[in-house]
Amino acid sequence: MNNNLYEHGTLAMLMAGKLSGTITLAELLKHGEHGIGTLDGLDGEVIILDNEVYQADETGTVNRITDMDATLPFASVHHAMNETTLTLPKADFNILNDTIVKEHNFKNVFVATRFHGVFEAVKVRVAPKQTRPYPGLLEIASNQPIFEKQNVSGTVIGYFAPELFGTVTAGGWHLHFLSDDRQFGGHLLDFVGTNLTGTYQIFDSLEQHFPVSDPEFRAYDIDLASLQADIQAAEGH
Template structure:
């Protein structure tokens, strides 16, 4: 949907944001496995949710067997399931791919104007200032709509992700309040992570959510952290060692999978 009256005020909104001069260490992005491995069908990992939380209190990813979406904030981890519902993740569940950080916002501001997804992304780009840095961001707000999808649980032998998402269910949460958890990664990490924006949503009642395809924000609070540190742990599994982690089609495959 094209927005005709919002984009022109993104620059004015940016001026209202506050830089948080907090004396704290810079955040680091921690990542287990690679996005390219997930695209190739590596859906089994050895890292538990309990172990994942040792590396951060905020993040996103998925679960073994590609069983739904993972969203974490305030040290709580939820599993967003293929029927659009959400539940608290068990500490012994495992993940084949996740991105975490200790969320320490460096910029914060209120959003009081209706904004489309593209407008929020433009605002975040302006606040970060450089396409070469990472950014973690959180929006707590009211949404006219949030469109999500969740990949159905897979069984072995695993299919590559593009095949796994062919019949993925799509849900629209209308007039809901909730939290967006997201990362914006530089173009040069495509395949390692997801270049650009990768966002998950969960409702305030913690009953629904998913991987975000689109949204329209009515009002909310945006917090973001610029990050220039990335740490990656590669799996020691046989499936990872045998995976095809680079191909000419990889970029198109990630764009298709992430929406």
């Protein structure tokens, strides 16, 4: 088993409004038992933990997804291996972006992280399901439901990517949250936690999978001039 991050689709595709599912969940899970993504039509935020798949939808509801024929336009997954223990006496995005990246020299590598504990505050957003003709991700991101919760026990899972790859995936941290009671989750916008414990895993390689059978993917044009700024605005932190 290779120590690699498997990614289907690209963030640039989502920015361009190519939101149709192009890989089945059954196929995706062959490449990892942990990960994040979104469903067909940008339908919510997907969290994959130990081969169990959950979707936080636009109403704030968390659903367990058991339909292996469900499709995703974009997802990142990995097999857990060669993990290093991560202890966070205090954590928020400032600490992750500054202290953690510098201490562990992450800036030029792909990294997975999972950490768990009681969070004093969690703020998430959830992509609402879209119908054709699909808008671009930036337009969707400006009108996404936001949910907040205090004193919630749960898990943060996601990835760090070098800025160099910021059009393939989100440069920096792209993290999702799922509560232990499976009642609250989404794309992590902000959080504060203390005494959190978990792991990180540095990958040897990135396996980028393209939906080459999808005619929309084959034909779409990218506005490179504005893409990076639009991605930063859409990511929301």
